[in-house]
Amino acid sequence: MARAVSTQHKTIATAAAWIVALLIFFPILYTIITSFKSEQEAIQGFNLFPSGTTESYTAVEAQSGYFKFFLNSVFLSVGSTILALLVAIPAAWSMAFSPGKWTKDILMWMLSTKMMPAVAVLFPIYLIFRDTGLLDSRIGLMIMLMLINLPIVVWMLYTYFREIPGEILEAARMDGASLWNEIVYVLTPMAVPGIASTMLLNIILAWNEAFWTIRLTTTEAAPLTAFISSFSSPQGLFWAKLSAASTLAIAPILIMGWFSQKQLVRGLTFGAVK
């Protein structure tokens, strides 16, 4: 029986949702506002109405070329996501449809690697990268980003695949579908939304990754995180310029997130409602 929801409750819930959303979005909004202030305005305390100057953007562009960093970010986030999906889809598939005795433990172990602070393995990783000539290379960083996000990708896909009823696959087999046909014509169409949302989330995670992308790059492979980092200064005024750099860095992913929000929400709420 559907629960009756009064208009008053609806209004309160909507207002609460708006307040929470605004609170969460506020730091980003304020960064964007600050990017349109002069440095002088930026340090003068809280002010929601900037003078609208674009001098920080001009300074940021003049100081370092945005486009090279942007291209690296696109290459690294998309590349590492595709790599991660190539590895994670078969893994999640087998865990969801033919689980073994240790499946649960393997899943937990994979997740546990995310609990270790990244800095703990900085030196070993740095040495491996140095010895294999992967320092400051896009390929090396792409593999690194794929590895650090792999547990989340496997988990998300696993959760999604588990939602697909095994009976459908059985029915396909009963009708004489081969494994190939079963995967291509039955499972894939059903799994596409899940794969898509996993992909989107992983792109965002890879785009925002700031520990390894700063530490394993110098000039050639440096993405937008390194670009932002270069605008922080120990001595001097830099809030407006830093905000402009941050706005430029998050704009592409923010726009992408806006257009794909349905898939994203769906990806984040897998299995939440049965």
Added chain:
Amino acid sequence: MKLRTLTLGLLSASTLAFAAHAESITIATVNNGDMVRMQTLTDDFTAKNPDIQLQWVTLEENVLRERVTTDIATKGGQYDVMTIGTYEVPIWAKQSWLLPLDKLGDDYDIKDIIPAIAGGLSVDGTLYAAPFYGESSFVMYRKDLMEKAGLTMPDAPTWDFIKQAADKMTDRANGVNGVCLRGKAGWGENMAFLTAMSNSFGARWFDENWKPQFDQPEWKNTLQFYVDLMKANGPEGASSNGFNENLALFQQGKCGMWIDATVAASFVSDPKNSTVADKVGYALAPDNGLGKRGNWLWAWSLAIPAGTQKADAAQKFVSWATSKAYAELVASKEGWANVPPGTRSSLYANPEYQKAAPFAKMTLDSINAADPTHPTVKPVPYVGVQFVAIPEFQGLGTTVGQLFSAALAGQTSVDDALKQAQEAATATMTEGGYIQ
């Protein structure tokens, strides 16, 4: 047609040969105004050295320090020139991580480098890093507020005078704090200030046998004076204020006095960013009549890691960036006030610079008042004015900085903070094998 093909072929071949010959050097640096300016002026260098290309990596100071340390310790070879400070140079040079700068050119005039700065960047008389800009610390004060308080700032004030002036200038109802000082925890933040201050109180980090000295009365006097002064006259939330926070407060007219890096003078006197630009006076850092002042010495410098494959090209660049000719280049493009300060005596003898930078003399006097090889009243086994040039100092300095920041915030007492600092320092020095 054949001739054309041949010409084109030759041209492409020579271009390729040139490209193959051109060396690219990677320079790691921080996002400070002077460094950013240098990046815009490198056309002059590449015009003079067409076979060398420059690649820049700009990072936040702490990230830069971590990155170059990782790279140099693992011999990663990612950088050919590094921007490092007076803390790293003696330690790294002793580890043979840096190349000696012995090919800076005949017209480099190494003797022109201010002796205090050159001393901080040399080991056994050999220069291991060339100073790009140098700084000390001094008192910046509001002349109008000082006059209103009925006082005159001497050129070389005492700590007692600072206290007296701060008491009179503080007007919290109107948002004016008598004095703004660093409180944010960190070996390069509050401990840079407090270590330099403690020198003028006769304190020292370690005695001649590396025994920590936080249990001595000199440290108690230093910390108690600092906490009392800040509680009575400092801004709200001072324990989280570093250089940039205090700069913002001073520029907004919320500080009567600010004791910090001399490089801040060009910011607070810049009418574009400072509301008090025409009201700022300068004085030497305070003392207590013990023969040492509470000012530090720092130089962002360019050094060449031992692992580089392009030492000659790197040295050419270091020579260009820290030469007299570079100072003239900046002056011709952006005016004398924008020339990197604190490295060469000739700059301070230049009348045009003196005219453009009213704080020039006080900056030079402050730099000359610091002696990194004899920083304290009593003898010490270490080099460094506002730091101790041993590898353990980064970690230990930050731990002690957190304790002192907590004392400023009122979370612990001065006595407790000192007691814990003594324990932490003793543990670190025992572990490091300095003491038994």
